[in-house]
Amino acid sequence: MQRTMQAPNGMNNQGTKASGLEVLCICLRRLAYPCRFADLSQMFHRPKPELCVLFKVGIDFIYDQFSDKLTNLNQPWLTVPQLERYCAAIHAKGAPLEFCWGMVDGTIRSMCRPGHLQQEVYGHKRVHSLKFQCVVTPNGLVANVFGPLVGRRHDAALLNGCGILEHMQQHMVTPAGDEMYLYGDRAYPLTPNLMRPYRGQITEEQQAFNTEMSRARNSVEWEFSKIVRLWAFLDFKKNLKLFLSPVGKLYLVGVLLSNCHTCLHGSETSQFFGLNPPTLEEYLY
Structure with missing residues (x-):
C-alpha cells in the first residue's frame, strides 16, 4: 500500500x-x-x-x-506446465480424470433483506443473497471468481457468463494436444472442458467414478469454508446491506486475502494434494 x-x-x-x-x-x-x-x-x-x-x-x-488475480487467468502460476502439475496431483489422489486441473462450484453469500429488488436476490435456499462462482486449484488458491450475480441465478448461468471455457479451449491444452478441463457438480452441463458426475441410473463403475471425484471436489468446499472462517464479517448477514455497503466487493477482497494467507501458511487443500502454493511475492507481483 x-x-x-x-x-x-x-x-x-x-x-x-x-x-x-x-x-x-x-x-x-x-x-x-x-x-x-x-x-x-x-x-x-x-x-x-x-x-x-x-x-x-x-x-x-x-x-x-x-482484483485481476481473481479474474485474469494469464498468471505465472496458471501456465500450461503448472496446470499439468495440478492435473497430475489430482490424478495421484485417486481421481479417474487425467487432465482435470481444478474444481468449480458456486457459493451463495447471504445478506440482509434489501429494500429494493428483494425478489431478484431471493434464491432457492430461501435467503437473500449474492452468488459467486469460484475455481479452486490443488495448491489451495482460488484461481478465478465470477460474480456477484443475484442469488436466484443458477450455477449454469454463472458458467455461461464467465467466459472461462472459451479461455480454456484456446490456452489450456497440453503439448500433446489434450484439452484440460474443470470438474463441477451435477448442476453444471457436460462440455469438453467441464466434467461432472454421472446422473440417473448408473453402473457400479460410474458410481465409483463419482465417489473418487467427489473426494477431490471437496477441495472447493474447504476453500469456501476457509474464507468465512478467516473473515467472519463476511458471514454476518445482518451487517451486509445491499445498496448501503459494497457486499460483493467485500467478499472478493476476502477471497484475495484468503489466497494471501494460503501463500504464507498453506491450506487444507494444498496439504491434501501435496502441492505448495506460490510465495506471496509471486502471487501478488
Missing part, C-alpha cells in the same frame, strides 16, 4: 490521513470478526467516522490493485 492515504474531502475539515499499514490493519480487524466501529475506535484511537472512511479506502485499494 502507499505509505500515506488521503481520505475523500468533506469527511472533516482537514481530511483523514493514515499510513498504509494502519489502513490494512483496520481492514483486517474489521473483516476478521463482526464488530462495530465503536469497538475499533478504542483499539485504533480514532473516531468512528474516520474508521469508516479508512476501511472503505482500504477495501477499494485492495480491490483496485489486485
